[in-house]
Amino acid sequence: MTAESTELSRRTLVKGAAWSLPVIAAVAATPMAAASTVTNVGDFQVDGSCGVLGVLGPGFTITAGAEALPAGTVITISTSGIANIGLFSITGGLADIQLIGSTGNRVELTAPLAAGATADLRAVVSLGVGSTMTAVLTLPAGYTAGTGAKSSGGVEQTLVLCSAS
CATH class of the missing domain: 2.60.40 (Immunoglobulin-like)
Structure with a gap:
């Protein structure tokens, strides 16, 4: 395995995690918003x-x-x-x-x-x-x-x- 392919894998992992955080935050906030409806x-x-x-x-x-x-x-x-x-x-x-x-x-x-x-x-x-x-x-x-x-x-x-x- 070369250093270049390991670095690319880390970048891909970090990018994927960065994109998933807003989605996880939106999904987690939805039940609280629904429960507070009056x-x-x-x-x-x-x-x-x-x-x-x-x-x-x-x-x-x-x-x-x-x-x-x-x-x-x-x-x-x-x-x-x-x-x-x-x-x-x-x-x-x-x-x-x-x-x-x-x-x-x-x-x-x-x-x-x-x-x-x-x-x-x-x-x-x-x-x-x-x-x-x-x-x-x-x-x-x-x-x-x-x-x-x-x-x-x-x-x-x-x-x-x-x-x-």
């Missing part, structure tokens, strides 16, 4: 609603923002001043509703709520005098709210009046 769902709204006495129970209207609210979104409903929250219903049947003790419900979307669409969560019975009901929406991992999103709402029943936020 979807902004926009300015969704959670609004309390008093309902209509004897016709429509109190509850909440959930309105999706510029993007759909994803499946896995959770709305936690809690009450105070009432012995039993009772049953809830949701329009469109796109959620699983679980009773949490006697004063709470956990609602999880089983399908996306389309961009700009609304869903109504309603108590089957009216609230009692001096009671409050609050709903808080939590997005699943990988999703974030817009800066103008309203993630909670409330309903308060006094002796005669009902107010919602």
Whole structure:
């Protein structure tokens, strides 16, 4: 073997290594970039609603923002001043509703709520005098709210009046 052929082999090896470094770096960075992707769902709204006495129970209207609210979104409903929250219903049947003790419900979307669409969560019975009901929406991992999103709402029943936020 001559010195010239050994030198050429070393050069070829170094050139090959130099060309492969950017490719290896790009491949290694791809999973980290993919894992950090976050979807902004926009300015969704959670609004309390008093309902209509004897016709429509109190509850909440959930309105999706510029993007759909994803499946896995959770709305936690809690009450105070009432012995039993009772049953809830949701329009469109796109959620699983679980009773949490006697004063709470956990609602999880089983399908996306389309961009700009609304869903109504309603108590089957009216609230009692001096009671409050609050709903808080939590997005699943990988999703974030817009800066103008309203993630909670409330309903308060006094002796005669009902107010919602």
